[in-house]
Amino acid sequence: MIPAGFEYHRPADLAAAIGILQQHGDEARVVAGGHSLIPMMKLRMAELGHLVDLRDIGELRGIGIAGGTAEIGAMTTQHELIGHGGLASALPVLREAALQIADPQVRYLGTIGGNVANGDPGNDMPAVMQCLGARFRLCGPEGEREVAARDFYEAAFFTARAEEEILSRILIPLPPEGTGQAYVKQKRKIGDYATAAAAVIAGRDSASVAMTNLSDTPVWSAEAGAALAAGHVEGCVEAMLAAIDPQEDMRGPIPFKKHVAAVVLRRAIGAALARRA
Amino acid sequence: MKDDATAPADRSAGLKGLGCSRKRVEDVRFTQGRGNYVDDIKLKGMLSGDFVRSPYAHARVVSVDKDAALAVPGVLAVLTAQDLEPLGLHWMPTLAGDRQMVLADGKVLFQGQEVAFVVATDRYAAADGVAAVEVEYEELPVVTDPFRALDPDAPVLREDLEGKTEGAHGARRHHNHIFTWEAGDREATEAVLGEAEVVAEEMIHYHRTHPMPLETCGCVASMDKVTGKLTVWGTFQAPHAVRTVASLISGIAEHNIRIVSPDIGGGFGNKVGVYPGYVCSIVASIVTGRPVKWVESRMDNLMSTAFARDYWMKGRIAATKDGKITGLRCHVTADHGGFDACADPTKFPAGFMNICTGSYDIPVAYLEVDGVYTNKAPGGVAYRCSFRVTEAAYFIERMIEVLAIKLGMDAAELRRINFIRADQFPYQSALGWEYDSGDYHRAWDKALEAVGYDALRAEQAQRLEDFRAGKTRKLIGIGLTHFTEIVGAGPVKNCDILGLGMFDSCEIRIHPTGSAIARLGTISQGQGHATTFAQIIASEIGIPADDITLEEGDTDTAPYGLGTYGSRSTPVAGAATAMAARKIRAKAQMIAAYLLEVHDDDVEFDIDRFAVKGAPERFKTMKEIAFAAYNQAIPGIEPGLEAVSYYDPPNMTYPFGAYICVMEIDVDTGDHDIRSFYALDDCGTRINPMIIEGQVHGGATEGYAIAMGQEIAYDAMGNHKTATLMDFFVPTSWETPHYTTDFTVTPSPHHPIGAKGVGESPNVGSVPCFSNAVHDAFRPFGLVHSHMPHDQWRVWKIAHDLGLHG
Known part of the structure; x- marks a missing residue:
């Protein structure tokens, strides 16, 4: 558990950080909270020459809610997100999901940007972002662009982000008033990834559903959402079960995961519908 | 100094001796990050x-x-x-x-x-x-299955032993076979099993796990x-x-x-x-x-580094139709990994597995253990238990439940009618141990009453009815366990490690001003020896525990001893401590008699002093005696006040306990909720109730982990699948159940202060208790036995296989 040697960079602004990425190419990686990357470095499964620490970059911080959109800086910690009153009332599912990520010590350091940008299928926020229809703002040498969360994930640890780009902000459209929101997660213990988890938002005639750790990317299903919007809970579950592709691991075999996926999804739907005004 | 105005109760309390929930002196440094690891x-x-x-x-x-x-x-x-x-x-x-x-x-x-x-x-x-x-x-080619390892054509793992038909513990009958170890009477047991009215049979696996100390x-x-x-x-x-x-x-x-x-930072056998x-x-x-x-x-x-358990235990238990157990047979296939690196007394290659008749009066029994090499890490240490005692307790406590199912009996009642009675102690077990003391019926009745056993069963029955009516998806399981430990190895006549006799030691030096230092052959890994051993000395010789420094672990200064594991510190080194203290007290008595100008027999010990019999106002405190010991020429008595004792116990001690767990199980997710866990421990004389309670909490939490998810797993290629804390389950405060502790006191008759040891009882007792709760929840649907650990998917699979998912 001792990493190989690397250069440590701590740029003060986004431009400098992008400059370092340009200079070192795939030799360089950015680090936010470090809860995924640093263990991988210690296992020598991620070996890199240059580590670019984003913590001093003020542009990556801050939470704003305006014009029907919530805007969250990528370096916002899970702890800050949990404690933000505006988000708690406009997007309670974010707080509900964040509270199910590891433990307080991890959440003091772990960031929402790192959680969504790493492309780890075990992370909770990507499915929540897909469910909410969030967009990710990426900054690179060519300037800024936005990618929908639903288009961002390509495979485990592979995303639409280019090597020289940095995720700067997450933009979330606020669901209409009265929309019920829920994130339900089954895990073995505190600190574990989900065995299965479901993010659900349900309005009067709209719905969106996404799930965590049941494929090599988060799974958002248009059919599942449409079925739920039409009031067909079992149709929603069926569509989602067709979309997921869980693998066996120490959490259990595939039939168990599929079964639990359905159970968790039904519970999330139940919670979201109960919270719908 | 004449402090005779102080009431005896206050003088006694000031010593912080036996029975005092004295705060742990070690914690000052540990909680401030000032430990020295x-x-x-x-x-x-x-x-x-x-x-x-x-x-x-x-x-x-x-x-x-x-x-x-x-x-x-x-x-x-x-x-x-x-x-x-x-x-x-x-x-x-x-x-x-x-x-x-x-x-x-x-x-x-x-x-x-x-x-x-x-x-x-x-x-x-x-x-x-x-x-x-x-x-x-x-x-x-890789062999991870201990049964496959004994196939005639299995790959030869230990080429260095090729052709060696004799091992350290007798004959080897296969190139991957290590030893066969037996206890009891095979023929008589077979005869009883052959003629029994009822025989229950089950294969019980206590899976491979790891002690995983924090350090x-x-x-x-x-x-x-x-x-x-x-x-x-x-x-x-x-x-x-x-x-x-x-x-x-x-x-x-x-x-x-x-x-x-x-x-x-914790050892637990590792x-x-x-x-x-x-x-x-x-x-x-x-x-x-x-x-x-x-x-x-x-x-x-x-x-x-050393794993624990990995015993495949094939059990057969015989009984009369009304539930009186008549015989027990157990065969163990013991997976030792690539080398046999168990830490057991030399004559016991399967540890004290022959305590597997448990708390029950079983007239005849036979145990046979086959040790086997596989392509796994070596070890087989006693993870917070005396040697293989958790395996033994898990085996018998599961077999009792299996028999109860076969008989259609309540498992609490089945235990009650088979317990060794209080008047049978000292009790000679069919597998060769002499249980020193116990009162199982008293503990059992107290436990059942404390949890409201009958009401719990009624609630469980109602829940079952609701489940069958589709009103709930959660079942209730009530886990019962009555365990008997065997700790305090041990008598040198039958316990040694590599020829080193398993006595232990204590050396006490009283300083001239009446404070003291004591050194022991043991070593605390978090047990709080510096706190509790000082309490033993305090009560024995009347010096406040706060005035006693305790040192262990440096072989240049500490007296020789065999260390700390198998709950042996209190039974062996604790006894040595009391005996060394008594030597000091004996000398102090002579000094006091000289100072008081009376005969040795005319003074008596009174809490923190020697007083003239019949004239309690004439006394010398231990402080005064200590000063005189060093600084006054006393005819016929050497200067100084110190003693050393090497204690070879006459027998093991046999702590026991009654544990009851109430668990809710979600049949759809396999998840569970521990609603209550009641732990009654009888560890004989209680030195520090707070430390006992802490030991029970810690041991039961490790037991919870083992029963409900912790395992060392390998795939068929021998790849280790649980090498990080992501997959190796260690409960956080969130998962840890709440415990209710209780006790009875049945002092050990042969230990100087009657203490038996407690550190490992909760691990021994809680694992079958949690496991029995899981099984009990599914008993109405026909479950007899399912292997640990009872993590979510395995519990889900029980429900699934029983058709509970529709």
């Missing part, structure tokens, strides 16, 4: 060592190329088996009479096995060196080439034994070896054995002339 030790010029480990479970080592590693800046040496061979240290003896490779000698037998030892100027350079060593392997194993070895003295600081649960064994292996004279166990890291650090220090530190990573610890 092995990894805190930094010596001038100290080097760092790290291992190249095998990625394969079974392979030939074709070549080890050191060149690239030696070119890494900071790397000074790379040791392989070839380098150790001239010293005769490429293999080492295990505590179980087998031998183990220190570094891979031609082949590897488990994933994570030590192949080469890289020595460098710092830990980072050592890790870089490890990454640069190039090893060529040739994979061999991993490690050491700092320092050979002083000027004095010729080797000092090793390490995470040793038995420092004196390490010194003697190190001397015997290395040829270094024992007076030139100093072993020091500093603060230890730190009893001798590991390649210790040997390599010592050799590296001798070679380089500089101190060498080796400390395991978490993955190293989980993959290579």
